[in-house]
Amino acid sequence: RAIRDELADHLDARIDDLVAAGRSTADARDRAIAELGDAAAVARRFTHAARSSRRRRFMQFTALGLTAVAALTAGVVTFTPDPVAAPTAIFQPPPASDAGVDVFADDPVEFNRTFTLATFNDLLAHLAARPVVVHWSELADVGVSPDDELDLGVVHLPASTALRLVREELHRRTGATIDWRVEEDVIEVGFRETFDRQHTRLVAYDIRRTIDQVAAREELDALSAADRITDVLHDMVEPDQWRDRGGDVANLQSANGVLLIDAPDRMHERIRWILDVIVESDDADG
Numbered sequence: 001r002a003i004r005d006e007l008a009d010h011l012d013a014r015i016d017d018l019v020a021a022g023r024s025t026a027d028a029r030d031r032a033i034a035e036l037g038d039a040a041a042v043a044r045r046f047t048h049a050a051r052s053s054r055r056r057r058f059m060q061f062t063a064l065g066l067t068a069v070a071a072l073t074a075g076v077v078t079f080t081p082d083p084v085a086a087p088t089a090i091f092q093p094p095p096a097s098d099a100g101v102d103v104f105a106d107d108p109v110e111f112n113r114t115f116t117l118a119t120f121n122d123l124l125a126h127l128a129a130r131p132v133v134v135h136w137s138e139l140a141d142v143g144v145s146p147d148d149e150l151d152l153g154v155v156h157l158p159a160s161t162a163l164r165l166v167r168e169e170l171h172r173r174t175g176a177t178i179d180w181r182v183e184e185d186v187i188e189v190g191f192r193e194t195f196d197r198q199h200t201r202l203v204a205y206d207i208r209r210t211i212d213q214v215a216a217r218e219e220l221d222a223l224s225a226a227d228r229i230t231d232v233l234h235d236m237v238e239p240d241q242w243r244d245r246g247g248d249v250a251n252l253q254s255a256n257g258v259l260l261i262d263a264p265d266r267m268h269e270r271i272r273w274i275l276d277v278i279v280e281s282d283d284a285d286g
Helices: 002-020 025-052 060-064 118-126 136-142 160-176 192-198 206-219 222-236 267-286
Strands: 068-073 078-082 108-110 114-116 132-134 149-150 156-158 178-183 186-191 200-206 250-254 258-264
Touching: 002 025, 025 192, 025 222, 114 118, 118 132, 118 160, 118 178, 118 192, 136 156, 136 186, 160 178, 186 192, 192 200, 200 267, 206 222, 206 267, 222 250, 222 267, 258 267
Parallel strands: 132 186
Antiparallel strands: 068 078, 108 156, 114 149, 178 186, 200 258, 250 258
């Protein structure tokens, strides 16, 4: 119960922060629940990996701040407490980079109950006071067209919320992640992977201390410890995006205790968090 209460307090605090930043209460609740749900998914994968082999036990320590969320519906969170680990850190995803966060007010907008994707983009262009450029030829590859009809089920809601719902519906229909991104003074619509390839950053991470800690804890040599760390990053940070796993967005190379990672910013946020938690968990044990 103490764990459940602590995470419920965390959810309430996050909602308050988002409302203070200008979001509506309903949108803030949706965003906070989505963030907590993302953390819970990471928790489940860490727990599974920790049980799979003695050689992966150090992953339990990176999961100390996470607990499994069994259901997230309408702002009601049901928790399944972990009998072993108490939460110490929860990953907070960075704000979304799409146009819905950056250029739309949270005032409710009136939508027709049923509308086409082209009409929706025209409305976004009007609200944002900037043109919307849609890469229709690219989206046609997954069957998305300007005449696709959408039904949000409601007629009054903030544009940013409508944008999120449309994106989720398109993902449900096609399996593709379609983003609305602000590029200079234009809103572009296309596949997330296309935007990602245009906006990656090469970052060097010094993991020599982390290697030493994992090697000591797991009784591994330095090379095996480095491999263990890269395995965790591959498994926990968008596994299908890494080039050595069949993706075409992110690349990772290791040399002399340094990780060189070329990836989008949202992946770097999670990479930094995981590496920090591994180090902090070892410091706490010490």
